[in-house]
Structures are given as C-alpha cells and as structure tokens.
Amino acid sequence: METHLEFNQLVRLLPILAQTTGGYAAITDNEGRRISTFDYNGQEITNLKGQIYELARKAAQEGKPLVGSSQIVDLADAWALPLGNFVLACSNVERLKREQKLQEAFKRALPMIAQVAGGEAVIFNEFGERIISYDSDGTERSQLKGRISKQALKAMESKEPVVGKSFSIHGAMAVRIPITKNFGFGFNNENASQRQQKLYEEVKKLQNTRYTFEDIIGESEALLKTKSMANFVANGISSILIYGETGTGKELFAQSIHNASPRRAKQFVALNCGALPATLIESNLFGYEEGAFTGAKKGGSPGAFEQADGGTIFLDEISEMELGLQTKLLRVLQEREVVRIGGLKPKKIDVRVIASTNKDLNVLIAEGKFRQDLFYRLNVVQIKIPSLKERQADIIVLARYFMLKYNASFGKAIEEIDLETIKILQNHTWPGNVRELQNCIEHAMNMVGRDDFELLPKHLPSYLRQRSTSVKDAVVLEIKPGSLNLGDALREAERKIIKEALQVVKYKKVKAAQLLGISTTTLWRKLCEHGLEDYLERK
Structure with a gap:
C-alpha cells in the first residue's frame, strides 16, 4: 500500500x-x-x-x-x-526549443548587427566554430563557415565575453559573447579600422612619405634601441648615415625620421644612387637649366636638393655614387647651395641629408672608391639597423604581423603559426632580412587552403623546408681565447638554447618544453639552474 x-x-x-x-x-x-x-x-x-x-x-x-x-x-x-x-x-525540451528560437532570432538579426557594428557579425557554436557570418553590407561570408576561432572558444569555455584583436582584419577589434552553452555571437569594427587605415595612408601620401616609427615592427632589444636612437636624433639638423643589410628597411627608417622631425610638413625626396647612370643622377640631384644638354626641358628643371628645400633628401645606396659626383655632392653639403647643370647662379638650400649604404664605407675609402671627406660630412650621426639574424626574437612577431596583413588582402582567416613552422622560420638565416620574410609569408598565405587554420610547413617556400634544422642548430656560441672549457661551453650553449626556445614561443613554458623535447618540470629546473628565474614570471 x-x-x-x-x-x-x-x-x-x-x-x-x-x-x-x-x-x-x-x-x-x-x-x-x-x-x-x-x-x-x-x-x-x-x-x-x-x-x-x-x-x-x-x-x-x-x-x-x-x-x-x-x-x-x-x-x-x-x-x-x-x-x-x-x-x-x-x-528540458522546451528550453532547447527556446534556445533554438533564440539562435534563429540572432541569425535573422545578424546582418543588422553587422551593419550597426560596422564590421563582421558571426554566430559560433560551443567549439568556437563559425555557424554563419555576415559583412556590414549584408553579404554572407560563406567561405569562412566552419572556421574555429580560439577567442570564440575561450569565450564559450569561460562563459565570459572576450575582447581582443580580430584575426580577419589587421587593426580591428572584436568581441565574442557566449549566449547559451551551445552558441555565442561576435562582431568586429573592421569598417572603422579600414577607414582609419585609409585616412592614415592618405595623410602619409600628402606628406610624400608612407612610414613612421609605428610601422617598424619588432620587440627585440636591438631594434628598440635603434628606433629609440633614430627617434631621438630626428629633431636635429645633422646629416645621418644609415647602415644596414639589404632588406632591413633603411628607407623605412629614413622616412620615419623625417616624419618625426620638424621638417615633416615639407618634402621628403628619395634618390637611389645605384639605380641610375651618373649623368641622370647628376641632373636629378642638382637640376639643370634650359639648353644645358640635348633633351633638356624648356625652362629647365629643379633637382632633388631644390625640391627638398626645407625638408629631407634621402640618398639611398650612396656607396654606388661615382667619385666625380661625390666631389660635387660634398660642395653642396659644405656650402649649403646648389648650382644647376648649365647654370651659374647658386641657390641657397636648407636640406637635411640622410644617406644609406649596405657596404662598409671605410673599406671603400681604403680602396679609393669613396671620398673620406664626404664620409665625414655624411657620418655625423650613424645609425646601424640590425639584421634579422641579430633580432631573432622579431622573426615570429613579424611573421604574425604579415600573416594578419595578408588575411585581409587574400580573404583568409589564419590565426596561428604551427610550432614546426615557427622552428623553420626561426632557424633560417634570412639573408634578405625583413623583405625576404615578408615574401615568404605572402607565398605561404597564397598556399593556404580553405580548411587550414594555421600556417603549416607545407605552405612555406620549398627552399625553407629543405634547409630547416632544429632550434639547437640556430644557436651560435662564441668561445673567447683562453676560455675553452667544455663544461662551461656546454652549459652556456644549453642556456642560449633555452632562452631562444622561450623567445620563439613568446615565453609559453609548455610550448617551449615541447620545442626542446623535454618535460615542463625539466624546463623549470633548468631555468633555475641557469639563473633564468625571471623567465618563469614572463607571460
């Protein structure tokens, strides 16, 4: 009962x-x-x-x-x-139905959310995988369906909104919000970011220079010191000589100096001394009067020095200038006046000279190929741009920067760089420096398929994959005379390898341990052994 x-x-x-x-x-x-x-x-x-x-x-x-x-x-x-x-x-069937109705309502509202937000709006599932997304003009981005966003996944797992950078458009910010345990939605402000970038480009066009110090990407100590020095001397009037290997960004530094100087409202005139024959360089530098030579323009033409009056002239590859022209250039720098070809009347000029070279001018002076007095005139302030192999910590920073840049250009949605790809990039010697790295990432982004979520070794140019080595091979150990002790050398090599691995993976301990092929416990112990305890706190 x-x-x-x-x-x-x-x-x-x-x-x-x-x-x-x-x-x-x-x-x-x-x-x-x-x-x-x-x-x-x-x-x-x-x-x-x-x-x-x-x-x-x-x-x-x-x-x-x-x-x-x-x-x-x-x-x-x-x-x-x-x-x-x-x-x-x-x-809880009814709750599920309510949730499905809510998700359908969000789908219908998504184009309007995208329009109001001024960018892309997206719905994702509990795994951070895109279900549907729209542009601000109401066009569905079907090519991105199925892509997984780590930031969206983080929002779903934490059950908290996540605000961060958009991976689809460089410079844009994105918000990811969990709605239920099964779906969430997000949006970015890519339109505002693109408008801002266009405005920035237009302003730079008006300045006749494209770059500022903000465009010089990198976090390494070597680069930051160089940028700091260049920014400091930008306010002066003295001539600057920029040393740097091919592809390190010498003109980028020259333009940045000009844009940080009081002369930024005036002209920046660049002349490549190695790209033109001597006769053309002379007429381009100093200008000419009417009838000075066959083909001379009626009324003559001002040269680079006159055009840059009040501003900056950049003489790229100054080491390639012929000795005869070097003599004439020296006189202009000494007298601060220029005489056009075929002319008699000197014209006073106020120009700051920035020159660059990828050769050792002292060697050229010893060989009789470069005037020593001109060298002293140009080398008042010397700036040496570190090569990429001198700033290895910047390789992955730059790679990620170019990856995001080409995401927007190519309509891709790559968020990460595979660990094996990082090792290949980190171990290459980069003789072409930043320019070579940019070309490699552009090549890789062209090879990325629709279902790829990260840059893989197969996407890189074949010559990089063929020459890839391990992280340990990338470390160079200097042994000074009288200090050839095997134990000390091995300890120093291990210390450098561990530091290198941590820089590669942006100080993530688990990834660094994987890269080195050791456990995280062993990594922590070795950090303490080598006096690298401060790396334990870096995130």
Missing part, C-alpha cells in the same frame, strides 16, 4: 515537473519501462507507455542519479533519479 501511495504522489507530481523543467516528465519501473509521461503543457502522452527509456533503466541498475539525453527530442538534456521501485525522469 505504501508503494502505491508513493506512485500516486509521483504521478501527480509529473505535470508540475514537466512544466517547471520546460520539457517532459516521466515515471518508469526499474527496467526503464515507461508507466506515465507528461509534456510541459500538463498533457499525458499515452502512446509512450511501455517503451523502454534507457537512461532510466541504467539509473535504476546503478542505483544513482544520471544525466543523459532525452528519448523524445534530439539534443535535449535529461536526468533520471531512482526512487525505490520507480525511476523519475525529466528533460
């Missing part, structure tokens, strides 16, 4: 439970056989009587509450609770 009373009480409770949980409520026997089932409207569903509900049967068998799936509606959650000779089970 007691069991019968308990059963009747449970049956009376079922409609209330179904309505409260927003789904179905049922009572089964210990075999999982349905005795009575009610929906969220309080109606009994008689056609389910006698059916076996596996979740209820298993809960009775194990003698404990279980969570599982609804037998009636796919994707709905359910629970089963053993109560003596019976099992009480409920599902």
